[in-house]
Amino acid sequence: xxxxxxxxxxxxxxxxxxxxxxxxxxxxxxxxxxxxxxxxxxxxxxxxxxxxxxxxxxxxxxxxxxxxxxxxxxxxxxxxxxxxxxxxxxxxxxxxxxxxxxxxxxxxxxxxxxxxxxxxxxxxxxxxxxxxxxxxxxxxxxxxxxxxxxxxxxxxxxxxxxxxxxxxxxxxxxxxxxxxxxxxxxxxxxxxxxxxxxxxxxxxxxxxxxxxxxxxxxxxxxxxxxxxxxxxxxxxxxxxxxxxx
Amino acid sequence: xxxxxxxxxxxxxxxxxxxxxxxxxxxxxxxxxxxxxxxxxxxxxxxxxxxxxxxxxxxxxxxxxxxxxxxxxxxxxxxxxxxxxxxxxxxxxxxxxxxxxxxxxxxxxxxxxxxxxxxxxxxxxxxxxxxxxxxxxxxxxxxxxxxxxxxxxxxxxxxxxxxxxxxxxxxxxxxxxxxxxxxxxxxxxxxxxxxxxxxxxxxxxxxxxxxxxxxxxxxxxxxxxxxxxxxxxxxxxxxx
Numbered sequence: 001x002x003x004x005x006x007x008x009x010x011x012x013x014x015x016x017x018x019x020x021x022x023x024x025x026x027x028x029x030x031x032x033x034x035x036x037x038x039x040x041x042x043x044x045x046x047x048x049x050x051x052x053x054x055x056x057x058x059x060x061x062x063x064x065x066x067x068x069x070x071x072x073x074x075x076x077x078x079x080x081x082x083x084x085x086x087x088x089x090x091x092x093x094x095x096x097x098x099x100x101x102x103x104x105x106x107x108x109x110x111x112x113x114x115x116x117x118x119x120x121x122x123x124x125x126x127x128x129x130x131x132x133x134x135x136x137x138x139x140x141x142x143x144x145x146x147x148x149x150x151x152x153x154x155x156x157x158x159x160x161x162x163x164x165x166x167x168x169x170x171x172x173x174x175x176x177x178x179x180x181x182x183x184x185x186x187x188x189x190x191x192x193x194x195x196x197x198x199x200x201x202x203x204x205x206x207x208x209x210x211x212x213x214x215x216x217x218x219x220x221x222x223x224x225x226x227x228x229x230x231x232x233x234x235x236x237x238x239x240x241x242x243x244x245x
Numbered sequence: 246x247x248x249x250x251x252x253x254x255x256x257x258x259x260x261x262x263x264x265x266x267x268x269x270x271x272x273x274x275x276x277x278x279x280x281x282x283x284x285x286x287x288x289x290x291x292x293x294x295x296x297x298x299x300x301x302x303x304x305x306x307x308x309x310x311x312x313x314x315x316x317x318x319x320x321x322x323x324x325x326x327x328x329x330x331x332x333x334x335x336x337x338x339x340x341x342x343x344x345x346x347x348x349x350x351x352x353x354x355x356x357x358x359x360x361x362x363x364x365x366x367x368x369x370x371x372x373x374x375x376x377x378x379x380x381x382x383x384x385x386x387x388x389x390x391x392x393x394x395x396x397x398x399x400x401x402x403x404x405x406x407x408x409x410x411x412x413x414x415x416x417x418x419x420x421x422x423x424x425x426x427x428x429x430x431x432x433x434x435x436x437x438x439x440x441x442x443x444x445x446x447x448x449x450x451x452x453x454x455x456x457x458x459x460x461x462x463x464x465x466x467x468x469x470x471x472x473x474x475x476x477x478x479x480x481x482x483x484x485x
Binding site for chain 2: 004005008009011012015016019020079080081083084085086087088089090242243244245
């Protein structure tokens with residue numbers, strides 16, 4: 001890995017996205033539309049909206065970045081560009097971290113716009129700082145990137161890749177405590193929930209919602225998410241092979 | 246003459262199917278070597294082994310004195326894949342600049358590579374909007390931009406206009422005159438006449454490894470197509 005190839009790979013990925021204006025528009029606008037939907041659904045139920053909107057601010061970037069990354073990486077694998085890159089001085093980590101940073105920056109922009117929208121227009125209330133919400137949202141986005149990079153290794157076609165979204169994301173959303181509090185679930189479901197990273201980022205967001213200052217639980221949860229990101233990227237690196245059959 | 250690429254007893258299987266059966270050959274430095282053979286004969290597999298992205302079952306490939314695919318070679322080997330491997334959602338120039346940056350080169354080198362393949366005027370276009378021939382040249386620009394010592398080109402002239410094809414071959418000859426070793430696959434026999442040496446392969450086995458003139462002389466014909474056919478028949482006769 002070198003700073004130069006890492007930086008130019010990150011720049012290349014952002015440039016690719018920049019040429020795809022519609023995707024950029026979707027990344028920014030879709031969370032706003034969904035937030036609006038939630039707002040009107042829970043119009044007169046303030047605390048309810050606060051809870052759900054807050055969790056959604058963390059879940060959108062995760063889902064969207066998971067999808068975009070798994071397709072983008074699958075394209076690199078199937079179009080021959082990845083094989084071509086492996087004959088150049090670029091390192092595996094330049095590619096993986098390049099995706100992580102490029103989409104992480106996009107996610108930061110997305111989270112900033114969505115949070116601005118939620119706090120000012122929809123009057124979202126959290127005891128803690130909106131900045132912490134953005135930080136957790138970006139961590140979630142990078143988690144989506146890392147898992148997407150890994151998932152792309154198990155898909156041969158784009159049809160297969162999109163189906164990893166319900167497989168990877170949906171159980172995490174169902175079990176993260178949004179629908180049923182985690183301590184009210186059956187024991188085995190709790191055990192499953194305990195090993196899913198989204199459970200921790202949702203818990204971290206809930207902590208920000210309840211406490212004015214960052215809590216120990218929040219930092220621990222954020223640490224767990226970062227740990228999972230590192231493990232997923234390492235596994236992703238293991239699936240990138242210079243030599244293939 | 247010094248050897249740029251040495252292939253010794255190379256065996257490659259793809260899936261359960263053997264693709265190369267103990268192939269050996271040597272490519273001299275600074276030459277243009279044509280790799281000819283029908284589709285499915287193992288040309289691309291051999292090229293992938295030379296650039297070091299092919300899993301090989303046994304045998305050895307040595308490139309510029311080092312095992313194929315070793316780290317130091319990645320700055321010295323340029324590879325044009327058969328299907329253009331450039332980013333369709335970037336412009337021609339952005340592609341060239343990205344690949345240049347991987348070798349620590351700047352914008353000037355990227356533009357020079359585009360000019361060399363006749364794409365200077367299309368620099369601002371998205372690769373996805375180009376014709377097949379242009380896309381393949383964009384890919385070629387990215388393969389030559391690092392000024393490699395060994396250039397491995399998998400069917401670089403497919404779909405190109407005859408005038409352009411002539412220009413590209415003149416370019417390859419220039420590069421070789423400057424010391425670059427070129428391994429180029431083709432199934433157009435008239436291109437084979439422009440090579441210094443030919444490797445004819447069929448069904449994963451080397452049928453001939455010689456100069457075009459010697460190949461024709463051995464087969465007793467002036468036509469390379471006919472020479473190729475005769476060499477295959479002779480082999481099959483010998484095997485029977």
